[in-house]
Amino acid sequence: MNCAETKKHIEALADGELTGKAKATVENHLQICSACRTAKEDLILLSGFLEQSEIAPPSAALEKHLLNSFRQCQKPKNSRTRRHIFFGALAIPKPIFAAFLLLTAAMVWAAFQIGKINSSVVSMTAPPIAATENQIRTPAETETRIVHVEVPVVKEKIVTRTVYVREPAQNIQRAKAKTPDSPKSGILPSYNSVAENGYFTDVNLRGFEPTAEMNAKIIKEVKENEK
């Protein structure tokens, strides 16, 4: 390595940025070249001068001010979190807040239970069977009669179910003539709305909540009646 190349690397060497083979090469050259050695010494001397330029630290007021800023920055964060999560804008005592939470939970539970009962009743209302068929009349044109039937007990909860049955006219006429006032079981005996090709019969099942099997049975029976 010649002097020109070495001088390119002298600064890096002085700054500790030179490593490995390059460092060894430059150091070897410095051992044999006084001019490059002088250049390196000048560089070190210059660094020494620069290091003498110590400066006084900033004023103590700056530290105080920054610490205050740090506290200010932390305060709103903590208080805001506490207020919003637990007590809102007002400072409510903990026991009152806890009682309020319990009461709210109880009300939600009660509302949920009531809603569950209602929804089960609604779900038991069966849709009109073959409602898309043209022969079926609108419910407004039919007569309604309540039929009491017995269904298997699943839960001790009384529900009302309305089933729409479609039958040929002659069967209906026959069934109507034979219909007792309060049938013990089944859905066929209660017909009160007759038409030429078909009709609606509203059958109210007043008893205990039927199972899914019962629903299937009703539908099946209805389909058989259609035939």
Added chain:
Amino acid sequence: LNKQIEANLIERIIKGDEDAFSDFYRIYRDRVYGFAYRMTIDRAVAEDITHEVFISVIEEPGRFESERGSLLTFLCAIARNKMMNYLRLKHNSDVGFDDFENFDAPEDSSQYNSPLKILLNRELAEQVHICIASLPPLQREAIILRQFQELSYEEIARVTETDLSAVKARLHRARQNLAIQLAGYVKLQKEKDYELC
């Protein structure tokens, strides 16, 4: 400080630990202030910049990512941005740091060549400050970050958002300029050393 300690320090600051912030300030105060003062040669401005740098950390301590570099590099990068804004305002124009590359040295730089006279009037340290301040900003920040902040070339490149070759070139030019301005002192020091030998 190693990366782990730096990361812990920042984590504690994020959690609101005042002692951690106090330690953090004491560790980095002189470095940040020194960088700002040597760049601006104005105590008030340097304090303002130092204040702004630490406020940035207070407001968003999570911005520091230890895997991207040291905490000092992070602080120097913030300080540099603040100083860039300051220099833009000072020069009353929308110019970037790069526009200051070819600033001329002060006209009265001849005074630096008469060291005996200067020694009578001013402290050597102050003269060094002035010499550094007379450098173009890009050379100035490179020499300050290397000489006083003791950053590696790679860290300087990261702070100044440039490449290694540019850092080396700036450092070289800065040292050349300083050597010319401080030639009298260097000569005097050499004579002293010779007499001692």
